[in-house]
Amino acid sequence: MLVLKNVNKIFHDTHAVVDLNLSLQKGEIYGLLGANGAGKTTTFRMILGLYEQTSGEITWDGQKMNESINDLLGYLPEERALLQKLTVKTQVSYLAMLKGMSEDKTEKELDAWLEKFNISDYKNKKIKELSKGNQQKVQFICAVIHNPELIILDEPFTGLDPINLEMMKEEIxxxxxxxxxxxxxxHRMEHIETLCDRLTILRKGRTVLQGQLKEIKQSYNARTILIQGKLDADYLKSIPHVVEVTRQQDDWCVRIDHKQHTSTIFNALKPEHSIEKFLVCEPSLHEIFIEKVGQAYEE
Structure with missing residues (x-):
């Protein structure tokens, strides 16, 4: 289990991470969200030991993070960290050696991963000869080839087309x-929604939302209703508690201020409107993120 308890990181006059508390179970995918500069990468680097926290405690299975745990960690950084003039084999083999893997074991695991990602033909090609998407796959292999217990992925889907994205999600x-x-x-909320059971949203280093994704959505009061019928925007906007009305293909997309007013909207619809569809949608993580982070950053 990974535990962060009251973790703070201060750079000169900047409080980059403020009293962060996380607890991650084994067999769990956890999402850490926030706008640029929210403290996500700083948090990852403290877990890895690249930064020392100013205060607080970070432990793995009850033991403080130290060099003896390094081989249990796998890290895919947001920035491209591959050496462009090396071949795929040389690059992966070097990093595997640093994790204590034998040459034979590395060769076997590398071949298996290249086959999984359909890039076996690139084994002896230089990194610079690969597309951005294939470079990202190689970077992922570098992060996990030693079969780590704790895997840290900073924007892992960068540069991937839909097919390769699904391939990597499957491996995660x-x-x-x-x-x-x-x-x-x-930054892609749909990836968090499909992969994570729990998440934390950071804003300027502070936790603004944390918990089970399902419970977070249920507690979110704003709702969107999709309505199909003989209606116009002006009429829908005149109904109490309607915040916004937009067109979405054949539907009117009606956003209301609180889920308890759904019946008000329904009761305002008349027989002559010939309603064919009235669908109350669960709030998306994107909507929740914008409310918790986007508006705050505009202040």
Missing amino acids: INFKNQGKTIIFSS
Whole structure:
């Protein structure tokens, strides 16, 4: 189990991470969200020991993070960290050696991963000859080839097309099913929604939302209703508690201020409106993120 307890990080006059508390179970994928500069990467680097926290405690299975735990960690950084003039084999083999893997074991694991990602033909090609998407796959292999127990992924889907994105998501889920602990950040809310059970949203280093994704959505009061019928925007906007009305293909997308007013909207619809659809939608993580982070950053 990974535990962060009252963790703070201060750079000169900047309080980058403020009293952060996290507890990650084995066999869990955990989402860490926030706008640029929210403290996500700083948090990852403190877990890895690249930064020392100003205060607080970080432990793995009850033991303070130290060099003896390094081989249990796998890290995919947001920035491209591959050496462009090395071949794929040389790059991966070097990093595997640093994690204590033998040459034979590395060769076997590398071949298996290259085959999984359909890039076996690139084994002896230089990194610079690969597309951005294939470089990202190689970087992922570098992070996990030693079969780590704790996997930290900072924007892991950068540069991937939809097919390769699903391929990588499948491997992340496989690691979860093997009992690995995974924490990752992504600007793509749909990835967090499909992969994570729990999450934390940071704003300027502070936790603004934390918990089970399902419970967070249930507690979110604003709702969107999709309505199909003979209506116009002006009429819908005149109904009490309607915040916004937009068109979404054949539907009117009606946003209300609180879920308890759903019946008010329904009762305002008349027979002559010929309603064919009235669907109350669960709030998306994107909506919640914008409310908790986006508006605050505009202040």
